[in-house]
Amino acid sequence: MAEGTVSGVVEAVSAGTSRASTADFPAVVRTATGSVPSGRAVPNGARNWRARYARALRITDFVIIVGVVFGTQLGWLGFHTQVAMPVQTWPGVSSYTALSCLIVLSWLLALAVADTRSARVIGVGPVEYQRVFNSSVMLFGLIAIAAFLLQVEASRGYLLIALPAGVLLLLLGRYLWRVWLRAKRRKGEYSARVLLVGSERSVKHTADELRRSRSAGYIVAGACIPAHRSAEVLDGSDIPVMGGVSSVESALKLTGADTVVITSTDELGPTRVKQISWTLEAGKQHLVLAPSITDIAGPRIHTRPVAGLPLMHVETPRFSPAQRFVKRMMDIFGSLFMLLLLSPAFLVISLLVLFTPGRPVIYKQARIGRHGREFRMWKFRSMIPDAEGMLQSLLDAQDHGNRVQFKMKNDPRITPIGRVLRKYSLDELPQLFNVLGGSMSLVGPRPPIQREVEQYDDHVHRRFLVKPGITGLWQVSGRSSLSWDDSVRLDLSYVENWSVMSDLVILFKTFKAALVPGDTTG
Incomplete structure (x- = not known):
């Protein structure tokens, strides 16, 4: 998960389509971010913010990469300059214009394969920037290897200018979009609506951590607490209680939440957690397990499935x-x-x-x-x-x-x-x-x-x-x-x-x- 929120989160997305009845809930649930009428889901526009934001990043990346690659070619070499190489080795690429097109497509593919536009890394933390940087450097390393093996005598200046200029502008573009996204999230937009499930104490703790950084993009829409019936709000907070852990499916529909965060599993058990995951809509609803440990960064966390158990390894701090x-x-x-x-x-x-x-x-x-x-x-x-x-x-x-x-x-x-x-x-x-x-x-x-x-x-x-x-x-x-x-x-x-x-x-x-x-x- 992102820095400044609950750290060390293991996220698993599962599929399903079932829905439970909302008859047991009040007509309107009021939260800090507004109200959701009974039986009416959050509008598709609000739910599809991930796709819209990823599309905006994709367009921005395309414009930057095309501008940098062809701008470098035009300024350094001019159009249609011939590449010194055996034509029979790679007949489709005989000019720098063709090579530039190949680099543009490969660069966009590298950013997509590295999942640089994932909703799990955008907004906060250095992971998004790391993925953009690492995938770009790896791409140009592969290009250098391919040029050597295929005896392509491409201009070194052309590549040495395009890589750093492209990486810097890509990072700048991501930063500017992040500034825009944080401004939206401060208004409660472009954020995941979260339903917390667990004990009262763990729900309050997780809610406090999520609210510590609104820029991370998690808005608490409600909570399901074992042995609790629906009430106005959780004691000492403004979180509406939607009932017990058996009410998760109905609570999702009522609150319009797209993310279920399991804050503790003592009362749930592995079977119930699995059932919750089966009810979630693939690609649109998400399941998150939030351990009680906080302030642990991603590089220290490793997950390892053993006999069906998603074991989380937290490395001790090392200063080599x-x-x-x-x-x-x-x-x-x-x-x-x-x-x-x-x-x-x-x-x-x-x-x-x-x-x-x-x-x-x-x-x-x-x-x-x-x-x-x-x-x-x-x-x-x-x-x-x-x-x-x-x-x-x-x-x-x-x-x-x-x-x-x-x-x-x-x-x-x-x-x-x-x-x-x-x-x-x-x-x-x-x-x-x-x-x-x-x-x-x-x-x-x-x-x-x-x-x-x-x-x-x-x-x-x-x-x-x-x-x-x-x-x-x-x-x-x-x-x-x-x-x-x-x-x-x-x-x-x-x-x-x-x-x-x-x-x-x-x-x-x-x-x-x-x-x-x-x-x-x-």
């Missing part, structure tokens, strides 16, 4: 030397590039801070890093002198942080220049030197101070398994508006599920947040 080497190389080259690129900004900011009251320009603060070791973190000074000495007197006035991290929306210690620097996260630029020196990483958990560490519960110390970062999930997910529990959850989720692609996604979101800042208290 190869992974650490890759991350360190990303940090070194990334920080060097950004230091060179932003060197004029360093000079301007240094002069601005220099003319504000107090010294120094660069503020050094003790922070706790990997394995609990202390290091000096660098920042442009954004506060008045003796800001630390004023902290104790401001603790009672805290209005924007949480029980461990101190934040104030209008902190009187921050200078006018400092407010601008913090708004755009420019005060954190000197931490690039920390990254280059090895005490920090570009992406990682928030670097805490000793006073905060002293308040940590035992499990929170797992965040010290990796280096702290300039940015991280905590920064692109709310920063100061997060509760302490949410901050810990995001940091530990990053530590246990690290990947190169997740770092790239977080860096992209950080640049976007810096250009269009929201909360400025972090």
Whole structure:
């Protein structure tokens, strides 16, 4: 399933056409997203959003690939240029125009075979981007092998331009569609309508996780709870109860749900779960098993059918030397590039801070890093002198942080220049030197101070398994508006599920947040 929702979901789609009676249910079920009249399904347009969205992606991919491939040919070679190759080996491809047509068709086929438009990967998470990238690179690898074996002397520049340009534009196209999709999902559109089935406690837990990220595209339409009759709403929530587990088929028709999420199976049993799967309409209704474990990313989850049992294997977090080497190389080259690129900004900011009251320009603060070791973190000074000495007197006035991290929306210690620097996260630029020196990483958990560490519960110390970062999930997910529990959850989720692609996604979101800042208290 997608990041930010119930993680580690095993999804199985089964077929069936049977429907149960809706006579035992009220005429209208009111939910947070509207009402569905009794006996009337959700309109086909609402149900077919997956097909419409996939069709839009298919058209966009086609336009991009055709534009890139033929644009590269026209700009680099011109039309109908002959390919140097034995005509008898591959008589159908004797010009670059024919070769371009073959590449376009093969590229579109590769994206389709990799299932890059599946409803299970679109909207959130890096899997969609990974599939687009991997299938494109694999295609051009196969083209290179085929050209070698068939002695095709195709222009290297033609291929070297078309591949990276095409991949970048495909990823950009997917990102722009994802922005549009998330806007629709915030309005309750282009989302799966979910019927939760399980114990009351597990239903509430799963509903909370699904609602944590509306962009994942799951709207809770109702719940079926063992030993419960239909009621107005579930206690302590706005989820309508549609009856017990024997009412799933009728509840599906009444609520218009297209996805059944089994949140616990103690009361259901394997036979009942199988019966539920048989009643679902193939390709239009889906069955999802949601385990109680959360914040586990896809690469750590593997399913293995054994004697008819869909066993889920959850790998323990591993930090191999190869992974650490890759991350360190990303940090070194990334920080060097950004230091060179932003060197004029360093000079301007240094002069601005220099003319504000107090010294120094660069503020050094003790922070706790990997394995609990202390290091000096660098920042442009954004506060008045003796800001630390004023902290104790401001603790009672805290209005924007949480029980461990101190934040104030209008902190009187921050200078006018400092407010601008913090708004755009420019005060954190000197931490690039920390990254280059090895005490920090570009992406990682928030670097805490000793006073905060002293308040940590035992499990929170797992965040010290990796280096702290300039940015991280905590920064692109709310920063100061997060509760302490949410901050810990995001940091530990990053530590246990690290990947190169997740770092790239977080860096992209950080640049976007810096250009269009929201909360400025972090």
